[in-house]
Amino acid sequence: MIVCVAVVGHQNNPLYIQSFTKGDDSLLRISILNVEGCSYHSLKRHHIVHCSLDVVDERVNNPKKSGLIINETFLGLLNPTENYKVYGYLTNTKVKFILVTTDLEVRDVDARVFFGRFHTAYVDAVSNPFHIPGKKITSRKFAERVSTIVKSFGLSSGG
Amino acid sequence: MVREVSESCVESLLAEIVLSYCSGFYANKPELAARRIEAIGFQVGHQLSERYTMDRPRFTDNLDAIKFICKDFWSELFKKQIDNLKTNHRGTFVLQDNRFRWLAHMSVDPSVQASGNIQDPSAMAENKSAQATGMHLYFPCGIIRGALSNLGIECAVSADISNLPAFVNRTCTPPTLSFCYSCMTEAVLFTQLLSEKWLFQSAVSSF
Numbered sequence: 001m002i003v004c005v006a007v008v009g010h011q012n013n014p015l016y017i018q019s020f021t022k023g024d025d026s027l028l029r030i031s032i033l034n035v036e037g038c039s040y041h042s043l044k045r046h047h048i049v050h051c052s053l054d055v056v057d058e059r060v061n062n063p064k065k066s067g068l069i070i071n072e073t074f075l076g077l078l079n080p081t082e083n084y085k086v087y088g089y090l091t092n093t094k095v096k097f098i099l100v101t102t103d104l105e106v107r108d109v110d111a112r113v114f115f116g117r118f119h120t121a122y123v124d125a126v127s128n129p130f131h132i133p134g135k136k137i138t139s140r141k142f143a144e145r146v147s148t149i150v151k152s153f154g155l156s157s158g159g
Numbered sequence: 160m161v162r163e164v165s166e167s168c169v170e171s172l173l174a175e176i177v178l179s180y181c182s183g184f185y186a187n188k189p190e191l192a193a194r195r196i197e198a199i200g201f202q203v204g205h206q207l208s209e210r211y212t213m214d215r216p217r218f219t220d221n222l223d224a225i226k227f228i229c230k231d232f233w234s235e236l237f238k239k240q241i242d243n244l245k246t247n248h249r250g251t252f253v254l255q256d257n258r259f260r261w262l263a264h265m266s267v268d269p270s271v272q273a274s275g276n277i278q279d280p281s282a283m284a285e286n287k288s289a290q291a292t293g294m295h296l297y298f299p300c301g302i303i304r305g306a307l308s309n310l311g312i313e314c315a316v317s318a319d320i321s322n323l324p325a326f327v328n329r330t331c332t333p334p335t336l337s338f339c340y341s342c343m344t345e346a347v348l349f350t351q352l353l354s355e356k357w358l359f360q361s362a363v364s365s366f
Binding site for chain 1: 217218
């Protein structure tokens, strides 16, 4: 169950953040006993995404420590926190994609396929001549495509 | 889904950009026209580099990025690779394209006399070709600069032309790059210029 996807620019500025929990909110509220409305959850997701940016930087700058191939775009599992798993992806143009999910078992290949499709949608959104580089992505089509990709991710890993 | 654009349309559009900006909008201010054209190229290069680096592994250093520009980026735009790459290892790269596609159909009328001074004919020819094509080189330079800046390399790009249709790009400044650019076969150029809606309309009306 994907909770949130985010696109972060090369200066760590958020370009796009989208949350996908609808029914889960009530369960989370009961279990956490911290009812404060939707704003709590969206802030929490922003916080998670922000923390994972540090991990991305660390992975990129210290490849030997993390044992990662230096020039791969898919960064893999960044940090498993509480009940979330965070995956990262770094493009050649220093744009980071962050995926936050509550799934306990996410296959590597599923995450890669997800990021591949997401990258395609992102490139199409950025090629829009009315999009200003560095500003937030406001395209409705991009939002729809992302929703479609997120839905198909859930199906393929669950089915 | 790859969309294709007729190459003659692209060349006509580029010629019309230069004409409109130089004789229309900034009629007596060639510097402003040049900057504006270069800025358009910058955004186009920015977006194109996003698209063309999509399936590639990340670049490890500047040289990798320059090689990408020389090979993949150039062949996507101009259907060929750069002919010669030189560097002084201090931040200057020279990219040489011996048959620059966007200028391949341009020529200078050799019968028009200059100011009447007796000059060496080859130097005169070079001067004339440089003058005639100077403005046409800003757009490609902008594309290259935009692509590089999106890859994280800030640079300045300048272009020289020795004689039509050969083309030499020179970039310098630590770290600056200069090079030539290639032509695009995708619809990105058109979509970019659609934001300059008046420009598109004038291009259509000139057909």
